[in-house]
Amino acid sequence: MVQNQPITIIIGTNRSTSLSEKVGIYYGEQLAKKKYPIHYLNLNHLPHDFAFSALYDQQNKNTLFNQQTDCITKGIRFIFIIPEYNGSFPGVLKTFLDGLPFPQSFQNKKAALVGISKGSQGATLALSHFTDILHYVGMHVLPQKVRLPNLKKNDITTITHHETYPGLIDTQIEHFLSF
Amino acid sequence: MVQNQPITIIIGTNRSTSLSEKVGIYYGEQLAKKKYPIHYLNLNHLPHDFAFSALYDQQNKNTLFNQQTDCITKGIRFIFIIPEYNGSFPGVLKTFLDGLPFPQSFQNKKAALVGISKGSQGATLALSHFTDILHYVGMHVLPQKVRLPNLKKNDITTITHHETYPGLIDTQIEHFLSF
């Protein structure tokens, strides 16, 4: 049996009980079927003051932040679930990245991006902006990005029962596993 | 005497004693010479847990956050000082924006953008990303953006003594005042 490399799914918002979390779990379930070990990092679990207590002079000194982000240091493959906030990614997702050691956190590692939105844009600009950032920190970004627009708040069935979304997700996962 | 409209200068990072703050003060001094009333909003003064205590269900309920951001609701013209972090704007700047009521906070108001960096990029991508966001929230963005690359940490003289930077800043301010 081939030992599959674990995959970390990052829930890109600190909103509690978010649709992003449900989307992340859906991705995890698909990967579990393929026998991949999954790890979740939900930004909701970060220390509430981490923007002040884990950045700049405090980088690497916040024990709780370090515990939560230990999976970044150790991981190789990441799936980012990114909801659209104000036409881009959540600020807290970038703040989290601003708190991570550079360049070892993401350099030469691999990312797949998933954008979700209630509106019609499907986080298109969020994924473009975040690609710029991940390229800056030296990360490989899967070209096949999934955009899921027109979702209903907190309702995962608008994805799982959608005519095309499960197929898009499955295709992306296949690309990611051979990336 | 014409009553000049006040201008709010937003220091786009929560880093303490940042070069961004010094750049903001430099802009304020230039505007003061032209008799414009100035207001400063330094993200360093936001409640340390505002990403959790002032967003989503807590939006508009954090008294300290509301006090600090009252100048947004009341202001019309804004200058954003944006340091380059990880190839884009600081996450905390977007988180701050994610906590503001939409669309009344910035819609139909006016922004000038200033990018600073130690590296050679001058926050070019940061300004592009942030323009996308400000356009999304309905704000007018001055096309003349100032990029100040190759700065030394905390040393404002690498700007004030620079051959071309003070002229660039002055030209931008002139454009902004007639914007």
Add this chain to the structure above:
Amino acid sequence: MVQNQPITIIIGTNRSTSLSEKVGIYYGEQLAKKKYPIHYLNLNHLPHDFAFSALYDQQNKNTLFNQQTDCITKGIRFIFIIPEYNGSFPGVLKTFLDGLPFPQSFQNKKAALVGISKGSQGATLALSHFTDILHYVGMHVLPQKVRLPNLKKNDITTITHHETYPGLIDTQIEHFLSF
């Protein structure tokens, strides 16, 4: 009676009988109702070799190109109809811009952007990229951009009979006329 300023509508592709042209005409009809003089510039009317005969050392020397683009020099307000090609704007639209004298062609003038696509993106990235370019050449870009995704090839009724698109267009035009 107030004399309304003429508005130039730029059909951002050289494809013949394009949906972009029909969208441009639709915008022109709405503006005509409001008594605005309209001028059209269809990139399909440019000399077929203009990428070689009107750029670089040949800039400003191609009489046919100059005749077609005379409306740029003289105009103040522009509406760009931008179809999505390969995830961004048509190359020919940028080539056209590369042939225009800088900075006098667009500096301090005003633009509204309209993105159209058969796919679900609605030219979102095209409009973001083109905004970067227009800002670079010193042009004011209306924050209210119209994105029209999921259109049928050459069928203007997928816009005119759409539940929300005519209202979006009307709102944008109102913003543009007071811009």
Add this chain to the structure above:
Amino acid sequence: MVQNQPITIIIGTNRSTSLSEKVGIYYGEQLAKKKYPIHYLNLNHLPHDFAFSALYDQQNKNTLFNQQTDCITKGIRFIFIIPEYNGSFPGVLKTFLDGLPFPQSFQNKKAALVGISKGSQGATLALSHFTDILHYVGMHVLPQKVRLPNLKKNDITTITHHETYPGLIDTQIEHFLSF
């Protein structure tokens, strides 16, 4: 002896005797030292009316265009030399891409990006925009992008004699060869 895969270097402008061409040749020389077969595609060699004679209904019907672009169909690895024109890539580079069959031209192939400029930006936005496009067509983009700002027109020595540029280029090539 291992047979190295050939690499196609695309000169991303149709300007004659461009600095981009010299930069492309410089890359080719470095790769030749490492025993990689090189192919050049200079957009200056495309038919002058290709924007009209090789796109849309004419796609794949222009024999001269097809001859020049045959290396795209057959190639796997590409280096794009991208000069900054009006704050982004040359329009002709995108027009060229708009003439290529989709998705087989670039899907699942690999690209390295090199941005050059006389100004201080180093084609930063050009590379970001072009990454969006290449990701849209399904291409893998090397995160390590080389930006070469502040060049003198047609003077390759401002690169080859530069303190840091040859090292940057060498590092990028090393990353690309193991990409």
